[in-house]
Amino acid sequence: DALGAIPSVEIEPLPRGVIQVFSALFEGSQTSEVPEADLSSIDPSLTRSLMPFQRDGVNFAVSKDGRLLLADDMGLGKTVQAICIAAYYRKEWPLLVVAPSSVRFTWAEAFRQWLPSVQPDSINVIVKGKDNLRGGLVNIISYDLLSRMDKQQVANPFNVLIMDESHFLKNMKTARFKAALPLLKVAKRVILLSGTPAMSRPSELYSQILAVKPSLFPRFRDFGTRYCNARQLPWGWDYSGSSNLGELKLMLEESLMLRRLKSEVLSQLPAKQRKVVTVTTDGINTRTKSALSAAANDLAKGQHNHNKMKEALLVFFNHTAEAKIKAIMEYIMDMLECGREKFLVFAHHKLVLDAITTELGEKGIDYIRIDGSTPSAERQQLCNRFQFTDKSCVAVLSITAANMGITLHSAALVVFAELFWNPGIMIQAEDRVHRIGQTSNVDIHYLVAKGTADDYLWPMIQEKMHVLEQVGLSESNLSEKAESASFHSKDSQQRRITEMFQRSFTEVEDDMDEALLLEAVEAWDDPSNQPGSDVEESPSKKRRIEDYFGR
Template sequence: MSLPLTEEQRKKIEVNRQKALARRAEKLLEQHQNAGSGSSITTHPSQSKPGAFQNLPRDPSKPVSHGVIFKQQNPSSSSPGDQRPHNPHSVHVSTSEQAEGMWKRQEEMSTACPHHSPPSQMPLTGISPPLAQSPPGVSIPQLSGYELGQSHPQASHGTKSTPFANTTHESLAKAKSSQDTPASSSGQLPKDPELETTAAKPSTSGQNISDVHYGSGQVTPRTEGRLQQKLGASLPKAVSSQEGICVRNGDRFQVQIGYNAELIAVFKSLPSRRFDPATKTWNFSMNDYSALMRAAQRLRTVALQPLEGASSVAQTSLPSASSLRFVKGQCMLISRARFEADINYSEELITLFKQMDSGNYDVKTRKWNFLLEDHNKLIERARCLPQVQLSPLPKTLTLAFASQMEKTSLCPTADIPEADLSRVDPKLVSSLLPFQRAGVNFAIAKGGRLLLADDMGLGKTVQAICIAAFYRKEWPLLVVVPSSVRFTWEQAFLQWLPSLSPDQINVVVTGKDRLTTGLVNIVSFDLLSKLEKQLKTPFKVVIVDESHFLKNIKTARCRAAMPLLKVAKRVILLSGTPAMSRPSELYTQVIAVKPTFFPQFHSFGLRYCDAKRHAWGWDYSGSSNLGELKLLLEEAVMLRRLKSDVLSQLPAKQRKMVVVIPGRISAKLRASLDVAAKEMTTKNQSKGQQREALLLFFNRTAEAKIPSVIEYILDLLESGKEKFLVFAHHKMVLDAITNELERKKVQYIRIDGSTSSADRESLCQQFQLSERHAVAVLSITAANMGLTFSSANLVVFAELFWNPGVLMQAEDRVHRIGQLSSVGIHYLVARGTADDYIWPLIQEKMKVLGEAGVSEGNFSEMTETTDYVHKCLPFL
């Protein structure tokens, strides 16, 4: 069984068949004329009537074109181009007899060719009376249905019309276009100077049947495009045509229409074509407008509306882009109360700007700016200027600044109302610094949905816990964090919310753990993507620490987190560096807080990422309108304070205990840790035996902490931390850190016991002055004095040490003269290791030194966490 033909195959067969029929009809007519012995039917010049059909003798040496043309003869003189002698055998016939003879000839030619069922016909109107007479056996309605490229009305039963009929229809269309003139009303056709002049020129050989016609007794070329244009203006499109529209876009225009294979082929033939995959539309230069419209009018399946202001493309060409002096621009937000028009010079537009009451010209930027309340009025008036296209502010901005657009008396720095925190634990509320309390007020004023982007060390964790506690009635709470700080968050909740018990906090450690068993559920980004089946029950309150981890929407962590954030009632995002390098990284965080802002990334990219289209697609790696983006984020999404903004409220040092869990260690090492821990609990040991057991435990701890330490350092680098110090004691830990930094291609310096004095100073200056070196890997005992690293403001202790005085000296490598910021100090403490004994010991010794007045104060009170173990070693 054969497969049915496609539409393109059927069209191709039809075209080939028409060409064959044309050649056959031409040959038959030539044979018929040769058999006529040179005689023809014509009218005597003295008795001819306007509009009469003429069948002229031809030169056998020249090709023949099968067509007629309506030509008004001059009764007093013959055409100057007619050099042939008058045929004495010519006879005089009436107009109706001429038409009858023509129809008979067509019927003879039509019956010689096979025919298929004719296509749908459309009536022709406005035919002059002499032409409206029906041929023998053909009614006027049948004649009216005779259309260009269609079959003879009588040839529907096994016959097919020839190209001769097409030329006849061109003549009918010519008569139609003149129906409103006096000549047509009286049965006469008007004189066409262009066609008459063309007809006077002798024809050349090799012309196609559709390119020549008879007139004044000789074959002449037809004026190119003349009849096609008039036919296109007189004949309507098919009923089943596909409709589209042309829309101007600056110096180009866009075609908005559904898919059409024929039209796509036309698009691809134009040199200025461009396809936009984002909008799935084609656009072109204004220079190709006329060519496109002419080609589209030849397609029966397409009805393309012209550009606004272009009434008839076939008859008049559109002015070039340069002659239009078209200007295009956009409105941009410059403050919470004003916007500016970023557009080229236009005299009409400047006149409009001067008419606006709030208009103000900035001599520095050379741009006009206005109050937001005049935005809609300005855009409405600018649309009345035909050569101006001023794009309004995006809908996102008009929604975010709706109050300013309605009322300009709003103070740009309106105070956020004070939130009622009576339902939050008093210990937490009393511990908030003034700027932290302001952050909580901002979040509650925004309905618990915000991006808290405070600088590192400003207490984002404590603010987030306070905000979440305000909505405690909507718990259970989900906290999504990097895996290296899961247990740090657990300790923070226990410290700041005493009303919580440890059993109410669920830390997800493996993919087999339940996500919803606790009142507070803490999970890492990586594990969240593996717990998709447990995410069907949404959380109403969600905290995301280091939310810049969601910057790439294609990652598994982002795909898992975004659905949760969009349906949650309260979303608290935390990040000291929301965007690492470009504005596109902000998009996922913006829509997580405000899902209605920029539903499509493309619109965000065009506005703020300087989107550019290349052969391979769109490039969103740039940046644009950053001032406007900052205003939008600060108004509706983000709260950000730098250390320099609140330095007077910060302590000189901010210590933080980071709880880590030894992971990915071998079974042998795990067993040795268990043995060392058991040895520490053995009773009846001397002080020497206890010291020896703790030293062994300390060595085993160093090896066990390496994976967690490296993970934390990499998290800091990914968070955008520029420079920081890492202190460690054991050589194996220093080696592991530097090896990982080399593998990640992170530049660093290292100073340990093997570094010479000259090299120490050289490396120190290299770190201080170079922006490329991000990490200084230092030995606690070899680099705790005599060095200055004030270019950094963060110190990480990968290991603890017995003597707290040594730790204090190491801290002061950063906290020195020249330091302009508060210093952050992070102590990594591992559970189930020797740190369980050493950390409480350090706190106790610092307390004693503080009471004696030889230390800066209580070490425990200055550390942002609680003591989760209380061991006592009297021998140290």
């Protein structure tokens, strides 16, 4: 009242949402302590695996009645926290998870890993618009497919929702948001996950606030006026600015958002975090599908002959490259949309490297490429361009040609688009970013596709990683037994093939010079992948390779 009496002072009333959030604190009726949630009903294998800050995240979610925006930095385990939060409300399931298309099957694997009490056949991944959205206890769908589902089916309510990469909902005019809104309106528990909840401006947060706590700002105009520096222009209102950001941050933290940075929980994290991303080969053409099937059959037929098995795996490996291209590009684009501006993508086959760089070029995304044909003099220039650019940039690298001798630590994410059976080579590739000068924890993502040569390569790689770890040469922290279980077929014949390959390639490494083995794989792929290499120049060496593999 006293301020109002001063002529030069204007008093602007606080928005109702701000008063709603802070009134309990102003009255002293709420403590800042978040109570410990009772997680005794959740699978112990999950709760025992939570790091202290992840347990704090679950406690925060329960204190907010299962309605929150979990905005932790990438690599801090938002997925495992979300699964634990959802499991706390398991009596209210069925559960719906909405995620980018490229990680639908990774979510399914995560539920199998962390909640063994959920039967695998009750995890329903929706792959077509005609699939039943409520076909399982856990239902997983992509944003884009959700927007194409039958409206009546979508309107059928779920009590518990997980929206992964929730900034995909930032634009309220998109089909994504319009499809999600009916579900969000009726859900009792809404768990939004995003390491980058607002990519560039406060207005992008509004849809996520509306999803979690609609009573805060029922009208966008009120939010925009307070936090977007709303201005009326000749063509209408402009909400692209920002204002009162300190107040907005406090309000979000108090009411619905939890965000921790890697630097804040560094002591609880390994320096290098590896994770398996299960991708699908859906959508491949009939020719590639037939080639994969034939290669798998040839592998099974040759299980009693080491040379035939090696040859069959190499053929399978080549067809796998072609089959994964669509999923690889989808994942790279999702990473860019999720705000990962600089990262490395390692691949082996020339056709994969070509496909990646072609699509990045067509979409106007900056990239560098280093493979066996890149002259030594140009490599450092390319590395410098990647290191010092302020724009989004993807480093597209050959596993065998760029696994050493270069430094790219301005990135903190490495994506392996393809596997390679020598884990030592992949560890060297990882260390292009995990080296002196790196100030962040490093995330390593391995893209693995079922029904391909990855089914055989991945168990072999993990076994070798485990050996390297035991002798102190690798920092493997993959939760390997749980994550790889689904890649070990129950079929005894396939198990025998895998076991024989593990022995077989151990023998190869004992009997054969390592450089020769790498050249063999490259020669099998495409001699032009390494122009000027010894493989191309030395027919006698190539004959030795072909003789070794029985060709």
